[in-house]
Amino acid sequence: MSEFIEPNTEFSKEVAKRAGNTFNLCFQCGTCTGSCASGYFTAFRTRKVVRMAQLGLPTVLESDDLWACTTCYTCYERCPRGVDIPEIIFAIRNMAVEKGYMGEAHRKTAGFLLKTGHMVPINDEIKKTRQHLGLEEVPDTTLANPKALSSVQRLMMAMHFDELIGTKEE
Amino acid sequence: MAYAFFLGCIAPLRYPGIESATRVVFDKLGVEYRDIKGFSCCPAPGVTRSFSEETWLVVGARNLALAEKEGLDVVVICNGCYGSLFDVAHILNGDEEKRNKINAILKEEDGLAYTGKYKVKHFADVLYNEVGVDKIKQLCEAQQPYNVAIHYGCHFLKPSKHKKVDDPERPTILEDLVEAVGAVNIDYKEKQMCCGAGGGVRARNKDLSMKLTKTKLDNMKDANAEMIIDICPFCHLQFDIGQAELGEGYGMPVMHLSQLYGMAFGLPKDKLGIELHKTPVNL
Ligand code: SF4
Numbered sequence: 001m002s003e004f005i006e007p008n009t010e011f012s013k014e015v016a017k018r019a020g021n022t023f024n025l026c027f028q029c030g031t032c033t034g035s036c037a038s039g040y041f042t043a044f045r046t047r048k049v050v051r052m053a054q055l056g057l058p059t060v061l062e063s064d065d066l067w068a069c070t071t072c073y074t075c076y077e078r079c080p081r082g083v084d085i086p087e088i089i090f091a092i093r094n095m096a097v098e099k100g101y102m103g104e105a106h107r108k109t110a111g112f113l114l115k116t117g118h119m120v121p122i123n124d125e126i127k128k129t130r131q132h133l134g135l136e137e138v139p140d141t142t143l144a145n146p147k148a149l150s151s152v153q154r155l156m157m158a159m160h161f162d163e164l165i166g167t168k169e170e
Numbered sequence: 171m172a173y174a175f176f177l178g179c180i181a182p183l184r185y186p187g188i189e190s191a192t193r194v195v196f197d198k199l200g201v202e203y204r205d206i207k208g209f210s211c212c213p214a215p216g217v218t219r220s221f222s223e224e225t226w227l228v229v230g231a232r233n234l235a236l237a238e239k240e241g242l243d244v245v246v247i248c249n250g251c252y253g254s255l256f257d258v259a260h261i262l263n264g265d266e267e268k269r270n271k272i273n274a275i276l277k278e279e280d281g282l283a284y285t286g287k288y289k290v291k292h293f294a295d296v297l298y299n300e301v302g303v304d305k306i307k308q309l310c311e312a313q314q315p316y317n318v319a320i321h322y323g324c325h326f327l328k329p330s331k332h333k334k335v336d337d338p339e340r341p342t343i344l345e346d347l348v349e350a351v352g353a354v355n356i357d358y359k360e361k362q363m364c365c366g367a368g369g370g371v372r373a374r375n376k377d378l379s380m381k382l383t384k385t386k387l388d389n390m391k392d393a394n395a396e397m398i399i400d401i402c403p404f405c406h407l408q409f410d411i412g413q414a415e416l417g418e419g420y421g422m423p424v425m426h427l428s429q430l431y432g433m434a435f436g437l438p439k440d441k442l443g444i445e446l447h448k449t450p451v452n453l
Pocket residue numbers: 025026027028029030031032033046047050078079080081082083085
């Protein structure tokens with residue numbers, strides 16, 4: 001016998017606050033799932049994520065599948081009801097991360113951003129390569145401008161990004 | 171009209187040949203660009219937007235505001251940067267409350283402001299709509315007679331409702347741009363599919379990421395592609411390193427459009443960085 005699950009309107013409201021309430025337009029046709037390359041290879045079902053947003057099923061926050069979306073926007077292009085699917089996924093991911101569900105690799109990359117203003121580290125080899133190509137050894141970005149870096153860091157901290165990526169282990 | 175040249179992360183720090191090829195190609199085509207001190211990561215939407223929409227907005231808005239201070243539109247060479255900067259601009263332009271909130275923080279921390287007066291453009295859009303195919307044909311010195319598999323990537327065209335660059339399912343911009351230098355565009359199965367790198371999937375779920383990549387590579391190979399053309403350093407990395415990692419002997423060189431143009435315009439090879447690719451470019 002299937003279990004009756006009480007809808008959590010608070011969860012739906014929170015998703016709507018962040019990503020708009022287009023999920024209410026979804027009539028569960030499955031076009032999104034059928035268009036999703038990630039869903040082809042995994043158990044990830046785009047339609048179900050939208051359903052969970054509608055019904056308010058916060059268990060979606062813990063699911064690994066939530067992170068299978070490449071944000072390719074194919075579902076959004078094809079959805080006959082104009083549901084902002086990738087925006088809904090971003091919103092639910094934000095809510096998951098706030099609860100501490102984040103992949104270690106992602107946390108590390110996020111840490112690079114906070115530390116250097118870039119997501120990719122620089123090293124001696126790349127400096128040498130850049131020089132060979134006739135480029136500045138270090139690009140004139142936050143990497144070469146400590147003042148610019150500290151302003152990016154202050155902005156990120158104003159949004160509590162440092163606290164966010166310091167939260168509990170997955 | 172000059173542009174603020176936005177580098178992003180993967181081009182300058184992993185494939186600097188893409189950066190330098192773009193510079194020499196812009197010079198050749200008369201596209202004016204300026205370097206702006208202190209840009210950061212766009213910030214990459216896959217992780218940053220997935221973690222914190224507000225952080226993504228404010229760091230993106232800072233980059234936009236830096237260009238605005240110089241009175242310049244922004245040009246990007248990466249779909250990820252386009253997916254951040256264009257989308258941040260789109261969101262802030264359409265939502266006064268968010269814009270005011272972000273601006274209040276920008277002003278306090280940095281004395282900057284974002285008003286939405288300037289645009290964010292992808293370099294492929296600039297080449298097609300501002301330089302034009304005719305001029306590119308005229309400047310072509312060395313025809314590139316290869317069968318090329320074009321990979322658009324996702325965020326150049328989508329969401330098309332806002333971007334309005336071309337049809338997301340059946341686009342023609344890149345086809346015209348590669349044919350302008352003598353390349354042969356080949357059709358292949360699932361051409362508009364993602365490379366597999368985006369959305370943080372490469373970092374978090376490498377296995378899935380490579381399944382998408384392998385599907386695309388197989389489809390390209392089945393259609394007898396001799397070369398892959400991309401307009402995004404992250405897709406570029408995924409296909410270039412991906413072929414090496416999969417080790418199935420695909421042997422399809424991966425070229426950013428700027429590198430293909432560098433060859434077509436007869437620009438110095440040592441500025442194109444193609445020897446830095448993991449999948450050898452033996453043409
Ligand atoms: S394509 Fe749109 S309407 Fe159909 S199931 Fe997906 S979200 Fe719902």
